[in-house]
Amino acid sequence: MEQRWRLLMMMIVMSFFLGSSARGLKLKTKVESPRYNHTLARTMVEYASAVYTADSTELFTWTCSRCDGLTKGFEVIELIVDVQNCLQAFVGVADDLNAIVIAFRGTQETSIQNWIEDLFWKQLDFDYPDCSGGKVHHGFFNAYNNTIVRSGILDGVSRAKAIYGDLDIMVTGHSMGGAMAAFCGLDLALIYGSKNVQVTTFGMPRIGNAAFASYYSEVVPNTFRVTHEHDLVPHLPPYYQYFPQKTYHHFPREVWLYNIGLGFLIYPVEKICDDSGEDPDCSRSVSGNSISDHLTYFGVEMGCDTTSSKCKIVMSPSLASYGKEDDYGNFILSRVPSKSVSKIIPEPRMRDH
Ligand SMILES: *[C@@H]1O[C@H](CO)[C@@H](O)[C@H](O)[C@H]1NC(C)=O
Ligand SMILES: *[C@@H]1O[C@H](CO)[C@@H](O)[C@H](O)[C@H]1NC(C)=O
Numbered sequence: 001m002e003q004r005w006r007l008l009m010m011m012i013v014m015s016f017f018l019g020s021s022a023r024g025l026k027l028k029t030k031v032e033s034p035r036y037n038h039t040l041a042r043t044m045v046e047y048a049s050a051v052y053t054a055d056s057t058e059l060f061t062w063t064c065s066r067c068d069g070l071t072k073g074f075e076v077i078e079l080i081v082d083v084q085n086c087l088q089a090f091v092g093v094a095d096d097l098n099a100i101v102i103a104f105r106g107t108q109e110t111s112i113q114n115w116i117e118d119l120f121w122k123q124l125d126f127d128y129p130d131c132s133g134g135k136v137h138h139g140f141f142n143a144y145n146n147t148i149v150r151s152g153i154l155d156g157v158s159r160a161k162a163i164y165g166d167l168d169i170m171v172t173g174h175s176m177g178g179a180m181a182a183f184c185g186l187d188l189a190l191i192y193g194s195k196n197v198q199v200t201t202f203g204m205p206r207i208g209n210a211a212f213a214s215y216y217s218e219v220v221p222n223t224f225r226v227t228h229e230h231d232l233v234p235h236l237p238p239y240y241q242y243f244p245q246k247t248y249h250h251f252p253r254e255v256w257l258y259n260i261g262l263g264f265l266i267y268p269v270e271k272i273c274d275d276s277g278e279d280p281d282c283s284r285s286v287s288g289n290s291i292s293d294h295l296t297y298f299g300v301e302m303g304c305d306t307t308s309s310k311c312k313i314v315m316s317p318s319l320a321s322y323g324k325e326d327d328y329g330n331f332i333l334s335r336v337p338s339k340s341v342s343k344i345i346p347e348p349r350m351r352d353h
Contacts, residue, residue, distance in 0.1 A: 034222040036255055036272050041226060043070040044172040044200040045300050051090060051103040052304050056081060057319055059090065060333050078156030079333040082147050089149055091156030093337050099168040100160045102153060102184060106175030112291060119236040124209050124248065134212035144183040152332045153184060163337055171199045174302045175233055178204025189220045198222040202297045203231045206239065206248035213251040213277050225250065227283040228257045228293050235288030239278060249277060256282040
């Protein structure tokens, strides 16, 4: 009895220490933190919206109705459609940004309510590789790492780099797509260097614990996690302030979009939050109770472009020549970038390596 009591006291004291260190989550090196760029976030949200397009032909040729506006002229060089797991992502080159853009589609389930309910119960059940104490949910990680998605993305990025040289890499996604974007950004930052990778997510759920969040923010400091009003997904899986070792913890830096004012005098605010990842004065200051706030970011419609059944794929036979399909019906379309010849690295430089 005595012994068990002592053990319990020890655990309480220990959890206090662990807890206080976890809450800090300060970056070790105080580098100048990356600047939030509104125009860039507005551009990224359009990519994150376009990747929901069900028609692969329209997406691959960048002619879908959402493939316009700030993303006009974008060239997809790799489109990955995982029919088995209902995932979709593309890699392409944005001339105006001088960057490779990668976007991940969010969940395409018939009922977003079901998916959200499910988020409550996600366990921190997977040790993130090479990250001491870092835990994530295996499902989020596997969707990126252990499907055809990762190899397709890496192939697209290396092909783009071989032709255009050192472009920045910008990764984006909404909802579950934001979770995949984060894992992809982390993967690419480890391969190509932290300086060259930036991540912008919209309405993403929490994906790991405090140790993981801290590791993530060191490897991918140039990350903005945009949240909107009462969007409930960023509130999930829940954050339990009093169980710092057991709880999910967002990484920084949140940018919270909300409106102030009343009636005709409403204007939008973009609040740049603190570097803890869990700023109590941002989206956490309100309750997460809105699905409709989840489905619009910067006035751009997120989510599926059709109300049709789960994971609908529309592909015209003319695209078959670009594709390779596996036994499960998953396919990757890829092609050589054709445009912006002016930017292509001259031959001699390629031989230098
Ligand atoms: C913000 O991003 C846009 C590209 O979307 C770029 O043209 C602009 O120069 C950036 N602004 C700053 C201050 O870096
Ligand atoms: C991630 O995927 C790569 C292959 O793309 C594999 O070698 C590696 O083991 C995977 N990592 C984990 C932790 O599953």
